[in-house]
Amino acid sequence: MKLSKIWLNINGADRMVVCNPEKDSLAEVLRRIGLTSVKVGCGTGVCGSCSVILNGKVIRSCTKKLKAVEEYSKIITLEGIGTPGNLHPLQVAWMNYGAIQCGFCTPGFIVSAYALLLENNNPTREEVRDWFQKHRNVCRCTGYKQLVDAVIAAAKVVRGEAKIEDITFQPSKDGGCYGKPLVRPSALAKVTGLADYGDDIELKMPAETLHAAIVQPRVAHHAKILKIDTSEAEKMPGVVKVITYKDIKENGGTNQMAEANLHERSTVTLPSRKILCEDKIFRYGDVVALAIADTQDHARAAAAKVKVEIEQLPEYLNYLDAVMPDAIRVHDDTPNLFCQQPVLKGAALDDASKVADIIDNSAYSAEGSFYSTREPHLSIEGCTVQAYFDEDDFLTIHCKSQGLYTSISRIGNSIGVPREKLRIVQNFTGASFGWSTNAGDLCLVGAAAVAVKGPVALSLTYEEHQHFSGKRCPCHSNGRVACDENGKITAAEFDFGMDHGAYSWGGDHVIEKQVRFTFFPYYLPHVAGLTRAANTNHTFGTAYRSYGSPQAYTLSEALMDMLAEKAGIDPFEFRWRNIAREGQTNINSHPFKEYPMEEMMNIMRPYYEKAVTEAKAADTPEKKRGVGIAWGGFNVTEGGTDQCTITLELAPDNMIVKYDTWQEMGQGGDVGSLMVTLEALKPMGVTPERIRLAQNDSKICPDSGMSAASRSHYMNGNATKLAAEKLMDAMRKDDGTYRTYDEMVTEGIETRYEAKYSCTATPGITRLNPNTGIGDPTPAYTYVLNLAEVEVDTATGKTKVLRFVCVYDVGKIGNIDAVNGQAYGGISHSIGFALSEDYSDVKKHTNIASSGVPYIKDIPDEIILIPHETYRNDGPFGSSGASEAFQSSGHIAVLNAIYNACGVRIYEMPAKPEKVKAGLDILAAGGKIEPPKKYFLGSDLYEELENIKTNPVAFRGDDMFNALGDSPDERFY
Structure with missing residues (x-):
């Protein structure tokens, strides 16, 4: 060299x-x-x-x-550009205008914006957007609007028209921070480039750290492995070891990732995913070996020399092929269609086919078949993990994880290290949106560290990560809904087929979302529905923000527009007539937890009327304008078995230390934890400077649960209240003042208090019955009402979203910037989901650009967020959860707006320009756009519902699940 x-x-x-x-x-x-x-x-x-x-x-x-x-x-x-002690106005603005979330893209944006201000210190918003578009700066978290806000604010300081203090949030002197835009504790490190993410940790590890590279053959989606030849790789420069599944087993591991299997109707009998493939490749991204060497380059060069001989097997790359009668099994122990969940309401409880009769005899009905895409998460940072044995001989894994203790459970006994000797530490994290709920990359680096008995770092290229990580389940669905002559819904039937890819983990959980959120939050008296999940040979389905509900809204919110048109009723008015009112039940036969729907529609109504008027006025033959509306929402917490533990400690310096695992993925786990702690300790007058967060290290922090299911604020907040009451009771003197640390020690009073909050504190929580879908699984909901205004270019079919309005209810807001950040980000993902995002072609969808990530000019600058705050009695300080509702249904508001604009309804996402243009050409030729024929999802809906009725399974209920372990994370093979 x-x-x-x-x-x-x-x-x-x-x-x-x-x-x-x-x-x-x-x-x-x-x-x-x-x-x-x-x-x-x-x-x-x-x-x-x-x-x-x-x-x-x-x-x-x-x-x-x-x-x-x-x-x-x-x-x-x-x-x-700036240091912690001498910040540039851009850095200050980024911290104070909600422009910081995960922070991975932040340095690139600030550098780019700095160059802009050197050229033009008085840019317009559109000039800022043009600049970031030109320089291909991508943010996957924020939705971009806050970034433009920050540049405009900083430019005023640069021009001398404002002072730094003018763009800095000042906490109120009375200590009341709840609901305010308190700056994130991690913001300073992120805006100065001092936050060390995974690859930064790897770069700064000791010199003796080895590096691993994956052998990801990418030769087939489904194949029998005949031979893995590592001989040439082992002779490459710097190579220490090349391991296969045999090495994992020789080190006492099972090579088997642990899997949950909680659903009574699941046919899965064995965990389906290996760490390193043994006898089969099940999907394109599977890993068969790891090369471990002294440098990353040497490891990659060695990995390229591993030879894999295969025998091609039949490949099923979508649900429809996998459930055909002649399809072979993806996994030998279970049929491809491995789990299903019905929902029956009203007349369907007696005879499901009565629902079909009600629909047939109603004044109006609409039906359709729909497909939602295998949406990739497209976080800017991919898989990067490090492992070593610590001073107490814990196998310590630094990583991106949405659940530290969940990761321990999923690693299980797979790599030969007892669970009690596993330690998970979260790095600064460049977002996830759900893919890091799976611990596959942790298992790989852990297995490597065990094999060499020393520190190892593993960093995947983005293409490797794209093929390795899971995606949102694509979904085929059929549905029909009817109403009477007054536009009131009479009944609905629906059938979902979820493509869960090569591995079944989570499939029995995701199918519960469609039978909860289809036609949410409307009142339907009669319902017959079914969701099914199947294995295919594509990448596996995993968590993604609003897990499982976008597939539901893809069907129901399109059908609401289609039925409104049949009945001759405005789509907004049609929804107004059918939202649930106080006391009316959801499709699971239980009352809604809250009823903010009328107020939210009243707030949205003037925006809708204005948008319709403006769209009509601006509509031209070349640029068709349209408006779409869609209800959405999501549950809060993982249900009756969910629990959260946190610890508060009074330290010798009289700081109050908060220990938890509120995993910070960019959503605000740090500032959320700070906000609930400040509010819980408000009687003591505690200020932000007195709180020290000790987070996300399983060795020192209790299990606070996953950062998922919109649960963290609700669960952590309630647990923090309990711990704060214990600490304040101990510190409180007879005169009402509070003891210092020294006084506590002198009087022999404990200074550390732990508290656990469980969803069992909310009465009436019940899982969905596997035979009927009746149940009330979670203690709260979140609600969103979305409006999209679009413009369709009739020459190209390209759709541009001009304006987006979202009215939302997440209870009392803990930190307005954090909540709005989730809203802006979720909306940007929804727009991408509707128009461009896809991971179906493994040869093409290798990076964020080719997979359809939205750049700044793909997202409107005019995003209007309108919170409708209500007080949640069971939530901490009146709060609920946030995040996931914001990505539940915005995509259908966009698709409904396309139809409203030009008459082209997109039944199969995404609505790429060529697809819209093809529809426009059909209409221009006087033709009619034919929707997809009814999908074959495994059997006739009513035939299968009758089979379920005549072959019921025993409902284990929550008591059974509580007996299985102290937390949901323990219920694994």
Whole structure:
């Protein structure tokens, strides 16, 4: 290897670097000398996280080779823009305008914005958007609006029209922070580039740390493995070991990831996923071996030399093929269609076919078949994990995890380390949106560390991550709904087929969402519905924000528009007539927890009327304008078995330390924990400066549960209230003042208090009955009402979302910036889901750009969020949950708006321009757009419901589940 010495002027100082100019990118060199604000996400120049200023111009440094950089070039990174003690206005604005979420993209955005302000210190909002679009800066968390807000605010300070204090949030002096936009505790580290994410940790680990690379054959979706030949790989430079499943088993592991199997109708008898494949490849992203070497480059070179011989097997890449009668089993122990859940209401409880009769005899009915995509999460940071044995011989894994204790359960006994000797630590995390609920990458790095008995780091390329990680389940659905002559719904029937991909974990849980949220939050007197999940040979289904409910709304909110049209009623008015009123029941035959629907529609009504009027006025033959509406919502918590434990401690310096595992994925786990702690300790007058968060290390923190199911604020807040009461009772003196730490110790009073909150505190919580779907599984809901205004270019079919309005109810708001951040982000994902996002073509969908991630000009700048706050009696301080409702149904508001604009209804997502254009061409030729024929989902709906009725299963109920373990995470094989 021939190296070169080159001088570069970096952040104002001349620095000498030694590099391989043919191989090294500028990003690699900058990171190697310690400037780790330069993040590498995609590695292909399409995300902008690696943005730096080179000789006055913003460039993406991950694709800029050193051979193309002139000596003494001037380079500016985030470290040269501002430091913790001397922040630039952009950094201050980012912290105070809700522009910080996961923070992985933040350095690239601030560098890019800094270059903009050097050229133009008085940009318009559209000029800011154009700039970020031009430089391909992508944010997957925020929805972009807050980033533009921050640039505009900072520009005022740069021009001298405002002071730093004017763009800085000042907490109220009375200590009342709840509901306010308190700055995140992690924000300062993120805006200065000092937050170390996974790859930064790897770069800064001790020199003896080894590096692993995966062998991901990518030769087939389904194949028998005939031979794995590692001999050539083992001879490669720097290689320490190449391991296969045999090594894991020799080290005492099962090579089997633990799986939940809680549903009575699941046919799964064995966990379906191996860490390293043994005799079969089940999907394109499966891993068969790990190469472990002294450097990452050596490990990758060795991995490329592993040879895998296969015998091709039949491949089923979608649900419809996998459930055909002649399809072979993906897994030998279970049919491909492995789980189902019915829901019956009203007349259906006596005879499900009566629902069909009611529909047939109603004044109006509408029916359709729909498909929602295999949506990829597209976080900018992919899989990057590190493992080592700590001072107490715990196998310690640093990672991105949405549930530290859940990860321990999912690793289980798979790698030969007892669960009680596993320690999970969360790194600063570049978002997830659900994919990191699966612990596959943790198992890989853990197995490598066990094999070499030392520290190992594993970092996947973005393409490897894209094929390795799970996705939202694609879904085929059939449905029919009817109403009377007054537009009141009489009955509905529906049938969902969920493609759960190669592995079954979670499939028995996700199917409960369609039988809860189809036609939510309307009142339907009679319902016959069924959801089924099947294994295929595509990537596995996993959690994604609003887990399982977008598939439900894809059907029901489209059918609501279609039925409104049949009845000749405005779609907004039709929904007004059918929202549930006080005391009316949901499709699971239980009252809604809350009834904010009328107030929310009253708030939305003037926005809807204005949008309709403006759309009509602006409509032209070339640019068709339309308005779409969609209700949505989601549950709060994981149900009756959900529980959360936290600890509060009075420290020797009189700081109050909060220990929890509120995993911070960018949604605000740090500031959320701070907010509920401040509110719980409000009688003591505690200020933010007195709270120290000790979070997300399973060795020192109790199990607070997953950051999922919109549960964290609700569960952690309630647990914090209990712990705070214990601590304050102990500290309180007879005169009402509070003891110091020294006084507590002198009087022999305990200074550390733990509390556990369980959903069993809410009476009446019951799981869904597996035979009828009757049940009330969670203590609260969240509600959203979405409006999208779109413009369709009739020449190309391209859809542009011009404006989005969201009225939402999540109870009392804990931190307005955090909640709105989830709203903006969820809406941006929804727009991408509707128009572009997909992971179906494994050869094409290898990075965020080719998979359809929305850039800033794909998302409207005009996103109007309107909170409707109600007080939730069982929630902490009147709060509920947030996040997931915001991605439940916004996509259907967009699709309904497309139909309203140009008459093209998209039945099979995404609504790409060529699909819309094809529909426009059919209409222009005087034709009619034919919807998909009714999908074959495994058997006739009523035939299967009758089979379930005549073959009921025993309902184990919550008592059975409570007996299985102290937490949901323990209920695994």
